[in-house]
Amino acid sequence: MEPNVEGTILVVEDEPSLLAALEYTLKRQGYRVITASDGLTALERARQERPDVIVLDVMLPKMDGFDVCRAVRREMNVPILMLTARDEEIDKIVGLEVGADDYMTKPFSMRELLARLKALLRRVRMIREEAAAQTTDAERLVFGDLVIDLSRGEVTRAGQRLVLKPKEYELLVFLARHRGRALSRDLILERVWGWDFAGGTRTVDVHIRWLRQKVERDPANPVRIVTVRGIGYRFEG
Ligand code: CA
Numbered sequence: 621m622e623p624n625v626e627g628t629i630l631v632v633e634d635e636p637s638l639l640a641a642l643e644y645t646l647k648r649q650g651y652r653v654i655t656a657s658d659g660l661t662a663l664e665r666a667r668q669e670r671p672d673v674i675v676l677d678v679m680l681p682k683m684d685g686f687d688v689c690r691a692v693r694r695e696m697n698v699p700i701l702m703l704t705a706r707d708e709e710i711d712k713i714v715g716l717e718v719g720a721d722d723y724m725t726k727p728f729s730m731r732e733l734l735a736r737l738k739a740l741l742r743r744v745r746m747i748r749e750e751a752a753a754q755t756t757d758a759e760r761l762v763f764g765d766l767v768i769d770l771s772r773g774e775v776t777r778a779g780q781r782l783v784l785k786p787k788e789y790e791l792l793v794f795l796a797r798h799r800g801r802a803l804s805r806d807l808i809l810e811r812v813w814g815w816d817f818a819g820g821t822r823t824v825d826v827h828i829r830w831l832r833q834k835v836e837r838d839p840a841n842p843v844r845i846v847t848v849r850g851i852g853y854r855f856e857g
Contacts, residue, residue, distance in 0.1 A: 626650050626651060626652075627651060627652070627671075627672035627673065627741045627744070628651070628652040628653075628654065628669060628670075628671045628672050628673075629646055629651050629652070629653055629654070629671055629672065629673050629674070629675060629737065630654045630655075630656065630662065630665055630666055630669065630671035630673075630674045630675070631643060631646065631653060631654070631655050631656075631674075631675045632655070632656045632657070632659070632662040632674065632675065632676045632677055632680065632685070632688065633655075633657065633675070633677045633680075633703065634657045634658060634677060634679070634680050634681055635677075636657070639655055639657060641730070642675065642730075642733075643655055645730045645733075645734070646734075646737075649734060651737075654669050654671060657680075657681075658680055658681040658682040658683070659680045659681070659682045659683025659684060659685065659687060659688045660682045660683050661682075662674075662676065662680070662683075662688050663683065663688055663691055663692065666692050666695075666696070666698070667695070670696065670698075671698060672698065672699075672741055672744055673698060673699045673700070673701065673737060673740050673741055673744065674692065674698055674699070674700045674701070675701050675703065675733075675737070676688060676689060676700055676701070676702050676703065676720070677702070677703045677704075678702060678703065678704045678705070678706075678709055678713070679705065685702055685703075686712065686713075686717075686718050689702065689718045689719070689720055690718060693719060698744075699721040699722070699740040699741075699743065699744060700720045700721055700722075701720065701721060701722045701723065701724065701733075701736060701737065701740060702718075702720040702722070702723040702724075703723070703724055703725075703726060703728070704723055704724075704725055704726065705725070705726045706725075707725065710723060710725070721740060722736050722740060724736065742807070746798070746811065749797065749798065750797055759771050761793075761796045761797070761857075763796065763799075763844070763856075763857045765777055765778040765779075766835060766844065768792065768793060768796055770793070773789065775789065775792065775834075775835070777834075777835060782834045782835065783834075784831075784834060785830075787812065787813075787827060788827055788830055788831050788834070790812050791808070791812050791824075791827050791828070791831060792831055792835065794808065794811055794812050795808075795845060795853065795855035796855050796857065798855065799854075799855045799856065799857035800854065800855070800856070800857065801854060802848040802851045802852065802853075802854045803848075803851075803852050803853055803854065804851050804852040805821035805824045805825070805851075805852045805853075806821060806852075807852070808821075808824050808852060808853070809821055809823065809824050812824075824852070824853075828845060828853055831845060832844075832845055843856060844856055
């Protein structure tokens with residue numbers, strides 16, 4: 621199981637019963653919840669509180685969700701999930717014009733909303749961790765005799781340079797930067813290959829196998845890139 625991702629969520633919705641339901645559900649999940657019921661207040665709250673994610677209704681008094689989204693985008697890098705009642709707004713929501721990260725059409729299930737928010741928050745956390753890893757250890761990641769030289773894009777084991785394919789290298793760097801954490805195949809696929817990659821999670825397994833043959837002393841009994849049953853893989857650093 622992945623650890624529960626907590627964070628601060630700004631919920632913007634002018635329909636009181638829906639706002640109350642969202643607030644209740646999210647708080648029960650352990651999130652800190654801030655609310656706003658019009659666009660101007662939403663923008664103010666976002667500036668003051670710096671939420672980790674924003675749930676934003678489209679039709680709002682004073683300033684609509686599109687304008688709020690655009691304004692927030694100019695000032696901060698926070699994922700935005702938009703709520704819409706109309707299918708014809710979807711192109712605008714996800715398109716370049718507004719550029720929300722995700723959307724849901726009303727009525728929606730709370731379960732589905734929670735799953736989407738969890739995914740957005742996970743991405744935020746990953747990006748922050750990567751940024752932190754880059755600033756604290758910009759040049760080299762060292763794990764015993766295994767050294768990843770990020771500035772040169774080279775990997776050595778016991779002083780011997782390993783020949784890695786570009787995707788193997790990217791995969792290794794991704795795993796190493798998130799050492800100690802169980803990473804699901806889906807997440808690895810999304811982060812190393814990208815959203816638009818057509819292949820399945822088998823691709824991940826195949827690359828892991830190749831990588832083990834290069835970085836493990838005994839690829840049949842891996843100690844660096846270990847399998848986490850039912851989830852995926854974990855890098856031991
Ligand atoms: Ca509304």
